[in-house]
Amino acid sequence: xxxxxxxxxxxxxxxxxxxxxxxxxxxxxxxxxxxxxxxxxxxxxxxxxxxxxxxxxxxxxxxxxxxxxxxxxxxxxxxxxxxxxxxxxxxxxxxxxxxxxxxxxxxxxxxxxxxxxxxxxxxxxxxxxxxxxxxxxxxxxxxxxxxxxxxxxxxxxxxxxxxxxxxxxxxxxxxxxxxxxxxxxxxxxxxxxxxxxxxxxxxxxxxxxxxxxxxxxxxxxxxxxxxxxxxxxxxxxxxxxxxxxxxxxxxxxxxxxxxxxxxxxxxxxxxxxxxxxxxxxxxxxxxxxxxxxxxxxxxxxxxxxxxxxxxxxxxxxxxxxxxxxxxxxxxxx
Ligand SMILES: [Fe+2]
Ligand SMILES: [Fe+2]
Numbered sequence: 001x002x003x004x005x006x007x008x009x010x011x012x013x014x015x016x017x018x019x020x021x022x023x024x025x026x027x028x029x030x031x032x033x034x035x036x037x038x039x040x041x042x043x044x045x046x047x048x049x050x051x052x053x054x055x056x057x058x059x060x061x062x063x064x065x066x067x068x069x070x071x072x073x074x075x076x077x078x079x080x081x082x083x084x085x086x087x088x089x090x091x092x093x094x095x096x097x098x099x100x101x102x103x104x105x106x107x108x109x110x111x112x113x114x115x116x117x118x119x120x121x122x123x124x125x126x127x128x129x130x131x132x133x134x135x136x137x138x139x140x141x142x143x144x145x146x147x148x149x150x151x152x153x154x155x156x157x158x159x160x161x162x163x164x165x166x167x168x169x170x171x172x173x174x175x176x177x178x179x180x181x182x183x184x185x186x187x188x189x190x191x192x193x194x195x196x197x198x199x200x201x202x203x204x205x206x207x208x209x210x211x212x213x214x215x216x217x218x219x220x221x222x223x224x225x226x227x228x229x230x231x232x233x234x235x236x237x238x239x240x241x242x243x244x245x246x247x248x249x250x251x252x253x254x255x256x257x258x259x260x261x262x263x264x265x266x267x268x269x270x271x272x273x274x275x276x277x278x279x280x281x282x283x284x285x286x287x288x289x290x291x292x293x294x295x296x297x298x299x300x301x302x303x304x305x306x307x308x309x310x311x312x313x314x315x316x317x318x319x320x321x322x323x324x325x326x327x328x329x330x331x332x333x
Contacts, residue, residue: 044189065325070122094129108133117243120282143225155163199248204248234332271301
């Protein structure tokens with residue numbers, strides 16, 4: 001059951017911590033959990049949010065940014081004079097990532113924390129090159145199952161997970177400090193990982209035909225490691241940032257409201273994974289999203305053309321198509 005309120009964020013039971021350092025960028029790391037001290041017993045909020053899309057399948061008309069299959073979204077959050085930069089995902093290839101970072105004026109060493117939305121290659125495979133560029137200790141938040149092999153069987157058997165490219169040990173060697181938890185979790189004041197998302201709707205989160213290998217058998221995978229970031233912007237409400245939304249975008253928004261206890265959804269950005277959805281699923285999804293009444297909705301990556309068209313038609317000027325190089329600035333009221 002989802003838990004109302006945020007104290008849960010401060011008593012996560014399933015955190016695993018790797019690396020030698022007990023304090024990273026102001027985070028106190030313990031064997032029982034990783035807690036930003038100021039978050040204890042208060043939800044927190046940010047005064048400003050700047051979103052820069054560093055990777056998307058689409059680069060936009062006339063742009064020097066490169067489009068490439070995947071997601072990397074930079075979140076610059078400011079709160080009480082403190083500024084933190086959190087990067088969700090790194091995309092599949094470092095060449096377009098680094099090109100787009102240079103154009104956006106962002107260095108890898110500027111990033112305070114990396115958040116991995118799930119294991120898939122289009123979100124994770126550039127991680128080694130990214131950590132080499134950053135050349136520093138970096139907290140990396142993800143789900144404990146993110147290092148499983150994850151197989152696609154068509155058109156041939158292949159591991160499309162992060163493990164096809166790297167290992168926990170290699171990431172630690174490159175300075176990554178892994179904070180693996182399936183619980184909702186405070187990243188910095190006013191910014192949270194959803195943790196593992198409750199699958200509440202009957203039309204979402206059924207998997208995409210990938211498999212996990214368990215005791216010699218291929219078991220259908222529901223991508224339980226899919227997690228999103230939620231930012232509570234002062235006087236505006238929640239901004240929800242997704243990777244692929246394998247848990248279902250409606251489930252993710254519902255879950256974000258449940259774990260924060262905040263009903264106002266200000267914005268949603270990321271992949272909605274409706275690219276192969278039938279008309280009925282797209283209609284149901286958009287119908288439910290309307291109920292949350294977001295003021296900005298920015299689908300991209302795996303959302304698919306048909307769903308983009310429906311969302312654009314329904315939300316009108318509140319809709320923006322996500323693309324590499326896109327920048328959104330949201331200040332508190
Ligand atoms: Fe994915
Ligand atoms: Fe994806």
